[in-house]
Amino acid sequence: MISKELxxxxxxxxxxxxxxxxxxxxxxxILASCVKLQEETWELSREILTFLKITRKKKIDNFSFExxxxxxxxxxxxxLVLSNDMWVDINKVIQHKLEIIKDRGGV
Numbered sequence: 001m002i003s004k005e006l007x008x009x010x011x012x013x014x015x016x017x018x019x020x021x022x023x024x025x026x027x028x029x030i031l032a033s034c035v036k037l038q039e040e041t042w043e044l045s046r047e048i049l050t051f052l053k054i055t056r057k058k059k060i061d062n063f064s065f066e067x068x069x070x071x072x073x074x075x076x077x078x079x080l081v082l083s084n085d086m087w088v089d090i091n092k093v094i095q096h097k098l099e100i101i102k103d104r105g106g107v
Contacts, residue, residue, distance in 0.1 A: 001091045002080070010080045017081070026085075033082040040078045044071040 023029040047068040049055045083090045 001094060007080070007084075007090070010077070010084050013077075014081055014084050030082070030085045033078070033085050037075070037078040037082050040071065040074040044068075044075050047071045 018029060021029075021032070023032065046055070046059075047063075050059045050063045051065075051068055053060050080090065
């Protein structure tokens with residue numbers, strides 16, 4: 001599961017984001033985090049297309065596996081920020097989902 005240390009770091013990042021961006025409401029912060037997650041997901045998708053070599057040659061020539069890895073991390077971190085915004089106990093829901101998958105014979 002996700003370490004307590006990482007979740008505390010996410011909480012601290014979130015507090016700094018709120019201070020820096022001066023969101024007027026909690027809903028605005030949630031919406032901003034949702035949009036940020038979509039942005040990071042798009043960037044990951046772009047890197048995946050490059051990895052699969054189904055994009056422009058210039059992009060393929062400049063491909064870096066480290067960039068792909070970085071985009072995966074950005075998506076995960078953005079998702080954790082959003083879950084923090086919405087008071088989701090991410091470890092609890094992941095464990096619950098894994099149990100559902102196991103019960104279906106998926107694990």
